[in-house]
Amino acid sequence: MLNLRKLRYNLLLTSLLLMALQGYSQGISQAVPAIWDLETCLQYAKTNNIQLRGLGLDKQSAEQDLLLAKAAVLPDLYGSAAQSYNHYNKATGIANSTLNYQGSIGLSSAWTLYQGGYLKTDIKQKDLSVQSAAYAIEQARNDISIQITQTYLSILVDKESIIYLQDLVKTSVAQLAQANKRFNTGSAAKKEVVQFEAQLATDQYNLTAAQNAERLDKISLRQILQLPEKLDFEIVRPLNISTTADIPGLAAVQQYAFQNRPEIKNAQLGVQIADLNLQKAKTGYLPTLSLGAGIGTSYAKDPSYNAFRQFDNNFYQQAGLTLSVPVFTKRQNKTATAKARIAVAQSELSMEDTKTTLALGTEKAFINVQNAGSQFSSATEQLKYNTEIYRIATQELNIGAANIVEYYQQRNLYVQATQTYIQAKYNAALAARIYEFYLGKPIKL
Template structure:
């Protein structure tokens, strides 16, 4: 059993801290007990200070979730991809430039590039080229594609806003659950304290002979039940904290102390008159990111349809290029600086005179790379008219697919509007019901408190059995718990309407 205790995580952490403290004392030569105690107290104070700084307010939770939640980060990646696609579509307007180098080593019977005769020889050759092209006119196909991608970028921004708003709402719900769990723990702790006090008073009455021991046994059983309820409520609080840590993508071992408002009733809340369903729906339709995203998707599909239609029309393109070549067999004649006299005939004289002419002497050598590059350098420029006559109906099929997608996006928008209207009216009806339940819970608590007060007085003078007294006490605590749940349920329902109307939530 001791070995198992040593392996517990919190025991290991305590041992680690103690070992570090002992090592620090040895290094600082703090051998005396008072000095060690002083250092230990300093460490404890520092730990308390750090814990006090770890309180998490609602706004801090929202900010942390927006920066670390995995779902939010994935939507941000989608937005970045949409921005990159838009940038790529814009670059389609810029002329394309490409270059190529083709080199080869040839051996055997090949065409001699110098003589254009098939020979058995070995040579090295290279070809160089640079080409450029640009689409001059395509019936605004590229521009419509750019507009479509622009709308898709705005759509992804709306989806990011929706994910951020939903995350804020989920954080608010989880935060309210923590507050509710904390308040429930307080109620159950009060219940346990009252049960303990009543049990102590009953023990005195039993000792005095005023009541029977059965009353004491009943109160002890009630105290055990109340203690069990307290344990359950504390476990619910731990579970609520774990839920919000999961939303925050926060390590479960990280300390988390929520900053709970002093009085939940003082939270800024709208009245039901301020969140009438039709008014909320109109505001939600104008502000809801999903509705805006649907509109962006429709506009993007409209531009896609225009671009698909433009692809079926002729396009005009401009092209230009430069090229050159090199071959290792290419020879050139080089003057060696000498001349030779060559007889060309005779002059009819007596005697005959032979006539000579002077010729320059040349030798053959491999033509240098630079010379060949200059000699073979060429340029070209031209225009292309492309007319899509028959393309297996691929372009026409693309137009029809785009048209169907446009109609589908319009239907999606109409469906989302119907869903949004239904959700708003349902939320309003639930808020009205929650308000009625809360008002009724207040009346039940007041009546239960009066009944419990009367029952306590009668029980103390022996006019009421312990069973009847415990029943009255249980009814009171149940009424208090029901009131708490009704209050938080009403707050959540009103906050939901506030979220639909303003796309934000405050606590």
Template sequence: MILFQGNSLNLQIEKNEILVKQSELYLQEAKNNITLSVLESYLQALYYYEGIKIAENALASSKEELSQAQKKYDNGAIAKLELTDLETQHSNNQYTLVSNKNMYDQQVLSLKQLLELDPSTDFQIENISLEGLQILIPDKQEVFAKASELLPDLKIYDLNNESLEKDVKIAKAGYFPTLSLTAGLNSGYPNTMDFIYREQLKNNFSQQVGLSLSIPVFSKKQNKTNVKLAKLQIEQNELDKIAASKTLYSKIETIYQNAVANQAQQNASETARNNAKLSYELAGKKYEFGGLTATELSVSRNTYLNAEQTYLQSKYLTSLYQQLLKFYQGESLTE
């Protein structure tokens, strides 16, 4: 039994405790990755859900326009070509609605898989309103400082450094003598003697206790090599942490820039959407009284739908990047 080996046994115990803490950080990192995946999937599902509503409104409008066009055609007010154009547009709107519903269903399925739910589980997406929601975008330097302090991304390297420092001390323990305790029990019992077993055991029973000291005089530079390798591991870990820190900052920088850009685009596209909607409504009234052709009405409708889609996309992208910034600051994503 080893009594002393340069304190390497205690150092190994301390290192194992550090490794347990490090494993907990890896687990937290995995949970965080799942959280981010769920967030992105959820907002994508909301985006498709609103896309369904836009497609339904477009289909209802084209149905009404087609009905008006049919009456005009029956009365000889418009040519067959105009009626055909509106029929084509109505069919396209039907296809768009079916396509949007399919994309929404696929996204809900992906969300179920992330949450490890059975595909047959009744699952409804909670629809939240993002209209007029303006959140102050935090300073990216503050976000990075909080992320470095709170998230496991860099703390893993700090614990790994502590573990590697223990490795250096364990390697240096090889320079110290090893003190071991030896003990033994012995019975010289032979089965050829006439003495009964208990008597022979009593007369021939012996005990030994001893100490042995091993001094490392020559180890072929193994101890020196082990110490050097352990120190190199520390240097490598420091470089890895620097690289991880740069990667983390780059992520936050990208998210910040996207949040700023999409928030500006959301504000601009909201105005464009409102103007396009008003123009389309006026175009519909003009068409009703014969002031516009079906082609001109279709152009106005498509302009409005494109503006609506642009606004919808920028709105959810803005929300996504704002939520990501909250996450990197250690804030809850449920609010």
């Protein structure tokens, strides 16, 4: 009976686990697609990439700082209450003791009326910090979009390489089979068979290397997208990939980039934030005027009248102005102002560095898109001629008009031309998308 009950318990537990796993897997499949195109990758990364999520939290923190700065111009209000007891023995011959108590309650408020403009300046600075955090998110999105596009195209290179390498393996298998037949009939030497075997092993090695490269590139893409580790996914291989781009002059692209790129706007905000911080530091030399007020009452144990009468008799109100004038602050204000000026100079240098980096980036993209287009055109012609020569060499080998050494020379040239063509095609596509991206165009293959 005990074993039967235990068996039923195990079956029930197993059923519950299977149901939970099934529900979990369905949740994963609903949340994460199995087939990804480039647009899906870009959109998914915007909400799931850890770097972007961290920057989003930074923006939320900056927004809280802004709310705090706005609230600083308002008066505060604090309540207080105190209660104490004391016990002592009376100095009489009769054992006796007394327990007394006393307490107080009250409200107090303070309001900064003037602080040299510090509070208003702080609000402006915190507002710019929120904008800066938003531009930081946009800049990170741009960088991640480029990373995703590069990795996505690397996977496409791997996939296309795998396709043609699989064809080469099939061809090598068929040629080896024919060579074995000729060897068995005595029309071919063993050396020829071994050469075909060696070529098949080389083709299989290259195919395996391409498949491994695809796996590694998928891991890189999964890491950028923050996909579950054991989730298997595939990317869409477009039928047509645009390798050309609208190439306006470099000056026009740089002008647009300087006016619209988030890194430039963020650098400009950095200068403004540093300047406001300098203004805040200068307010340390100015006086501060604040208004304070409070009301309260106190009570104690007294046999002559009750506590409620004490609340009324001991009730007090007070209000007053406080003026604080910095006379000697042990160089604190002077040092704070000097360091704020240094921070302004540093922010200006950072802005110049950002502009220089962007100018060089756009110029590099301009050169890359031109070179990549020319290389793709040359690679297309090279593949065209080597494909035809390889076709002729294959026919000659089949009819015995060419030896195997000449055939493999042409075959290797064809393989190199194919690899060059695939790489050049996707390099041209990537260069075109990056150059267009500087003009604010979304990335599309």
